[in-house]
Amino acid sequence: MKLDNIPLNNKIIKVLKNLEIFELYPPQKEALPHVLKGKNMVLAIPTASGKSLIAYIGIVNKLLIAGGKALYIVPLKALAKEKYEELKSFEVLGLKIGISTGDLDDSDPRLFKYDIIVCTSEKADSLLRHGINWVEKVKVLVIDEIHLINDYERGPTLEIIISKFKALNENIQIIALSATIKNSKELSLWLKAKLIKSDWRPVPLREGVCLKNKITYDNGKTITINENGKKSLEILVKNSIKNNGQVLVFVNTRRSTMSVANNLSSIIDNIINKNEKRELIKIPISIKDSVNEINSIDKKLFNFIKKGVAFHHAGLSSNQRKTVEQCFKKRQIKCIVATPTLAAGVNIPAQCVIIRDLWRYELNYGMRPIPVLEYKQQAGRAGRPKYDVKGEAISIAKTTEQKDQIFDTYILGEPEPIFSKLGSKSALRMHLLSSIATNFVKTIDDIYDFFDSTFYAHQSDTQSLKYDINESLNFLNQNEFIEFKDNIYFATLFGKRTSSLYIDPLSALLLKNAFEKSKCEKPTPFSFINLVCSTPDVRSLYLRKQDFWIEEEAQQLKNEFLLKTPDISSEEYEWFLSDLKTSLLIFDWIEELTEDGIIAKYNVGPGDIHNIIEMVEWLLYASREFARIYSDEYLKILNELITRVHYGCKKELLNLVSLKGIGRIRARALFNENFKTINDLRKVPLERLSKVKTIGAGIAKNIKNQVGENKKKKNTEIYEFFK
DNA sequence: GTGGCAAAGTGTTATTTTCCCAAAT
């Protein structure tokens, strides 16, 4: 259907044409009239078949007619960025686009001036908890990847946001985007939405299973591949690349990503030509970020990239991930070997997808088959629009039985239905508290009514839900998060802070008890690091066989624990050690152990380090807020510690690190050459400064600008007193 | 029989992942 035949605002059509969109895909065509009428929608169609565009048009159309705001909710920060950038094209229509994710420079008041706001689900929840004053202005709510309602950790949040917005704003239009799921009908009934379901794809997908040298396709055809001494995976990759394609290989461990990349590297190296190689060699140099240390993962990655292949998993830093993804999109890298993260993230299509592992290790369960939904998401990455006529998704089987099973469950099978996880204890205590703390609900009937509107109630027996709610209310009451008077529930100061700090009530309780009851005589920075690492909000590292050294550390540090240490024979002892391991990592970080040192000592990637730092920093912040209430003698040590964790440095560098463009590395270099204070930097000549290791002329100038006499000294002087 | 080296066999180890705060610019 050509764009010109669509009853749509001309201005919008013009924007679409600028985006080189001249006609709509069939599912888009089907959905559009309903969206334009302002109806609630559930779009259950494959990824990359243009779901977001329908949401964009829906939003823009509504806002141009009725004014107000729209909220676009996504599951990942990286996706928020992607959507934000796509939506920017609509700014010419006079709509302002905003993004709000944890690590971007946006605070709540600023969001008021935006018309379309992109954020993660937790951020949206957090905004609601802080009582934003523009809730009733939200006319359109888009939920991307709504099937994540099925997720134990994050699903309940999604459900709560939807239910709250529906309660606060009766006429809100909800546009839900979903992967194909079995019970999309049920979902659409809950949302009172029009359901559009389709398997249509812009590039057709052919699925197959490879057993030994034979591939059987979903249309019944078989082909045989054979080449001396090569595994079928290697032949598949080779053939695809030779035909001008690109390949994604999915495996189930990080270690495997590297070993498979290694096996493929010489093969791919042989295919690519000299020009391509020249381009590839440039890549590493162009992304070297002089603020960060070059770590061993960088080196490994660059060695592969040189040969046109890369590995990809959550242990990579965000820079490394971005480089791999972008170079693949630019078609410089021919093959990425990845863990399932890649399938859930930003859209990275390839001509051929190879799914080597359909099993995955799960704690307490051993190896289990991955959900069909996940298989479909991985397979769905096959087929690059504009480049490929057909996408190919091949799974690897080892036996005939496996082959048949893959066909039955994955290729011909239907994705699982999704189930609400709101009934879990942790979800209930978290969301009950926040609902009470924001006065969203007051009486027990309010609470029942509200939970009655959730997907959970839509799916399950409400009687048992009432029982679970009461149990959680009792827990919150007994631990002084909430009180109950004259039939009204209200939150205590402690409860309100817990809710607005966005931490698990169990974490809050742990922190509070430590502050009020700890017998630790003289808490050190380590004490507080260990405290926050013991909360359920900080996910601890795995223990391995060679980690016995941690037990010895426990002995050394025995006087610094704020919490009681469990008995060696007790069940909690393993948890304790794994929390301790995480604490020690952070302690090494603030004692300026190099990134590579940490990577080797703890067997983690730079991405893991970054994640742990973020979690610990966030909980230290929360601890400081509780310290204000319960023990302000800890304020100073906590403030200092938060900055040290942020930068990864010793106390003596706090002055220097407060300057922009100066991280732990440069600060250390300056300090070692005896520039220890802001005043030292003010006195030194520019030329001398630019001779310091890791500091060039540009940075030196930058420093001078910041410390120059006429400039404001507010920021830079804050840490002088730590000396 | 012995040294040198590659292939085959045995044993050990570890196992995927995301988001949440506030304040200032």
Next chain:
DNA sequence: ATAACACTTTGCCAC
């Protein structure tokens, strides 16, 4: 459950 790696044993050849 299984891949990946480290380590040991076996097999083979030339001398």
